[in-house]
Amino acid sequence: MKAQPVTDFDKELRTLVKDLTDTMAAAPGAGLAAPQLGVSLRVFTYHVDGELGHLVNPDLSLTEEEQDGPEGCLSLPGLTYDCKRAYGVVAKGFNMYGDPVTVEGTRLLARCVQHETDHLDGIVFIDRLDPEQRKAAMRAIREAEWAGQTAPQVKFSPHRTFGRAL
Numbered sequence: 001m002k003a004q005p006v007t008d009f010d011k012e013l014r015t016l017v018k019d020l021t022d023t024m025a026a027a028p029g030a031g032l033a034a035p036q037l038g039v040s041l042r043v044f045t046y047h048v049d050g051e052l053g054h055l056v057n058p059d060l061s062l063t064e065e066e067q068d069g070p071e072g073c074l075s076l077p078g079l080t081y082d083c084k085r086a087y088g089v090v091a092k093g094f095n096m097y098g099d100p101v102t103v104e105g106t107r108l109l110a111r112c113v114q115h116e117t118d119h120l121d122g123i124v125f126i127d128r129l130d131p132e133q134r135k136a137a138m139r140a141i142r143e144a145e146w147a148g149q150t151a152p153q154v155k156f157s158p159h160r161t162f163g164r165a166l
Helices: 013-025 107-120 132-143
Strands: 032-033 042-049 052-060 064-071 078-087 088-094 099-106
Touching: 013 032, 013 042, 013 052, 013 078, 032 107, 042 107, 052 078, 052 107, 064 107, 078 107, 078 132, 088 107
Parallel strands: none
Antiparallel strands: 032 042, 042 052, 052 088, 064 078, 088 099
């Protein structure tokens, strides 16, 4: 399901960005999108090649040149498959204070920004695999130790809504 645009750049959003950053670091991961924690807002954090950041309401421009390489996801622990992505990205959006931000990158940063934006659009990286790889991924998911388990509870209290979270 597509996440809702952020409309309120307030203390709750700043808390969400901090929670995303802390959770991503503890995992550890290269990126984490709000929907992965059950918050349906267009926000993600990233930590790639020493660059730590976040992006709110991203809008991507992709290069025509493509890259193919290994990709995994914190939502699907232990699974890695080669996935085709654009080689470069220019992502425009906002920081947690509502200031305009542009993130430009290639290789891993481009892959991460595309991967996290996909989460905001209700897409998981295995949706981008060729049919044979996707079939193998689905089989691996069914056979995974964590298959059928309820996702761990996140540290958000039930009364916090983070703006327009569903």
